[in-house]
Amino acid sequence: MARSRNIKPGLYKNENLAECSIWARFVFPGLWMLADREGRLEDRPKRIKGELLPYDSVDVEPLLIELELHGFILRYVVGSNRFIQICKFAEHQSPHVREQASAIPGPGEALENTSKAMPSITKDVPSIALDDDMSPPRSPDSLIPDSLFSDSPITAATPGGVVVASFAADQRPARSIKPDCPHQEIIAIYHELLPQCPQVRDWTTARATQLRARWNEDEKRQSLGYWRSFFEYVGTCDFLVGRSGKSPFFADLEWMTKSSNFTKIREQKYENRN
Structure with missing residues (x-):
């Protein structure tokens, strides 16, 4: 059920929000109306689309990814259920006293219920410089879900570093949970198999969103084995790795x-024809 909320003039001047697409900026205040008095709602992209964009052919999942990457929402899991916490909601909204109390557990409960962290598979992989909005998870002490306009994202993590967040296409307990895109591991495989190609130095929000989109488009791509095979194939394409032409090209x-280039590679349009 939608609720009445306040929109302050500063919303349209927020520089961080300006980095998001126009659709993400449109959906963000809509989430306030769907959220309860604590700024929480179920993480169900299809249902959110039905409420906020019933007449538009727009996918809500990428918009939620944008908003989380820029620190405006926190997506987390409690048990088998997925939720969204709007950051600094309480600081900018004053729900009516008669509004029903939140029945959704907060991010803190996600931390309590998260199992022990799995061993890292990037032990010997050098870290990549990240944008502010892709910064490493903060400690649980910093999880204060009360900001609509945070300068950096609020991410929920266990003491062992497991991020309690989600980018699933829909929120239904019976459905399997999509694994989050392991950016660092994929970058490490890229460096290992294609050392002649440009090295990744700064992993920006735009680059992270682009890689995550390719990861989420097909379940077959949601494994490191797929990306190892993909980069191995790229290494056989002379044009992509600087082995053809007088002015060598090196794909990064x-x-x-990028969607169009990724498709062309998969369609073997850069394969050697000799």
Whole structure:
């Protein structure tokens, strides 16, 4: 059920929000109306679309990814259920006293119920410089879900570093949970198999969103084995790795994961024809 909320003039001047697409900026205040008095709602992209964009052919999932990457919402899991916490909601909204109390558990409960962290598979992989909005998870002490306009994202993590967040296409307990895109591991495989191609130095929000989109488009791509095979194939294409022409071209990770280029690689349009 939608609720009445306040929109302050500063919303349209927020520089961080300006980095999001126009559709993400449109959906963000709509989430306030769907949220309860604590700024929480179920993470169900299809249902959110039905409430906020019933007449538009727009996918809500990428918009939620944008908003989380820029620190405006926190997506988390409690048990088998997925939820969204609007950051700094309480600071900018004053729900009516008669509004029903929240029945949704907060991010803190997600931390309490999260199992022990799995061992890291990036032990010997050098870290990549990240944008502010892709910064490493903060400690649980910093999880204060009360900001609509945070300068950096609020991410829920266990003491072992497991992020309690989600980018699933829909929220239904019976459905399987999509694994989050392991950016660092994919970058490490790219560096290992394609050392002649440009090295990744800064993993920006735009690059992260682009790689995550390719990861989420097909379940077959949601494994490191797929990306190892993909980069191995790229290494056989002379044009992509600087082995053809008088002016060698070297494809980088950003170029490869761009939708049109990724499709052309998969369609073997750069394969050697000799």
